[in-house]
Amino acid sequence: MVIDRRSPVYVAGHRGLVGSAIWRRLERGGFTHLIGATSAELDLRDRAATFTFLAEHRPAVVIDAAARVGGILANRDHPTEFLSDNLRIQVNLMDAALEVRTRRLLFLGSSCIYPKFAGQPIHESSLLTGELEPTNDAYAIAKIAGIMQVQAVRRQYGLPWISAMPTNLYGPNDNFDLTSSHVLPALIRRFHDALQSDAPEVVLWGTGTPRREFLHVDDLADACLFLLENYDDPQTINVGVGEDVTIRELAELVARVVGYTGAIGNDLSKPDGTPRKLLDVSRLRALGWKPATDLERGVASTYAWYLEQLRGEA
Numbered sequence: 001m002v003i004d005r006r007s008p009v010y011v012a013g014h015r016g017l018v019g020s021a022i023w024r025r026l027e028r029g030g031f032t033h034l035i036g037a038t039s040a041e042l043d044l045r046d047r048a049a050t051f052t053f054l055a056e057h058r059p060a061v062v063i064d065a066a067a068r069v070g071g072i073l074a075n076r077d078h079p080t081e082f083l084s085d086n087l088r089i090q091v092n093l094m095d096a097a098l099e100v101r102t103r104r105l106l107f108l109g110s111s112c113i114y115p116k117f118a119g120q121p122i123h124e125s126s127l128l129t130g131e132l133e134p135t136n137d138a139y140a141i142a143k144i145a146g147i148m149q150v151q152a153v154r155r156q157y158g159l160p161w162i163s164a165m166p167t168n169l170y171g172p173n174d175n176f177d178l179t180s181s182h183v184l185p186a187l188i189r190r191f192h193d194a195l196q197s198d199a200p201e202v203v204l205w206g207t208g209t210p211r212r213e214f215l216h217v218d219d220l221a222d223a224c225l226f227l228l229e230n231y232d233d234p235q236t237i238n239v240g241v242g243e244d245v246t247i248r249e250l251a252e253l254v255a256r257v258v259g260y261t262g263a264i265g266n267d268l269s270k271p272d273g274t275p276r277k278l279l280d281v282s283r284l285r286a287l288g289w290k291p292a293t294d295l296e297r298g299v300a301s302t303y304a305w306y307l308e309q310l311r312g313e314a
Ligand SMILES: NC(=O)C1=CN([C@@H]2O[C@H](COP(=O)(O)OP(=O)(O)OC[C@H]3O[C@@H](n4cnc5c(N)ncnc54)[C@H](OP(=O)(O)O)[C@@H]3O)[C@@H](O)[C@H]2O)C=CC1
Pocket: 012, 013, 014, 015, 016, 017, 018, 019, 037, 038, 039, 040, 042, 043, 044, 045, 064, 065, 066, 067, 068, 069, 089, 108, 109, 110, 111, 165, 166, 167, 168, 169, 170, 173, 174, 175, 182
């Protein structure tokens, strides 16, 4: 299923962590007709504007990397927006893509769609077999609806649309805001700041015992192109590395990369979230794809990128 490199490909959310990595990967892969729009240019919550945009550009391929995204506290404290914005963005985008009969569409969800206490590693068949983690249930329900919309379009219209569920991601263009970000960029920033200010301690949210799996976003982007060319199945597919670490271990790794030697404490008033969410990546492996970046190298290159941004701002 090789995609013609001249096909119009719309990357929704092309300035974000994921969308920008997909854009880079497609450019490197020789794609010559990439389409992007910022949320200021096209608010995907606006149904009429979304239909107009798709009718104008008629993409042959749509990659949905546009979403309201955030870490554990942003999800816990803004369930209304995480549900409503994400439902509207994805429904409008998929309805408009259907209207112009976009041939290939990749919908991206997240590993939080699986039950809080799913068996580990989490196989795709665990979907809808148990209760969700309450800090991100609204977001997860929106993402589950997205998987269902892909399946419905496949069934009813015969279009080869697919969905994929990445594990926790990191890399260039991540969100480093300390309140709304995910753990990895937050720790890079917090250990860097502590090093600069000679702070005696960096305090982690929660107990540090939850386990998480981290995939470099360039690997995810590579997997997305691979799936668009090699995967055609109604079932969603997990994208991860197949290994996880505790948050404490991650913090020690980030401290090492940054060069911080002070203490690491815990703020037990903050939530831990899901105790573990290691994806079962056997289906993706069986297709012939695996990630290239190990965690320590990935954190080091992301820290280098972060320092460059700081230098650019100075
Ligand atoms: N980050 C992670 O750890 C993980 C992410 N994912 C999934 O990957 C996808 C992308 O996430 P990520 O790149 O991290 O998120 P980012 O926040 O980095 O990027 C989100 C993008 O969505 C766009 N966007 C948000 N709201 C709107 C809107 N109303 N209209 C148009 N565009 C909008 C933003 O556009 P603009 O910049 O122009 O405002 C931005 O480019 C999501 O579906 C997420 O669920 C899955 C697993 C883990």
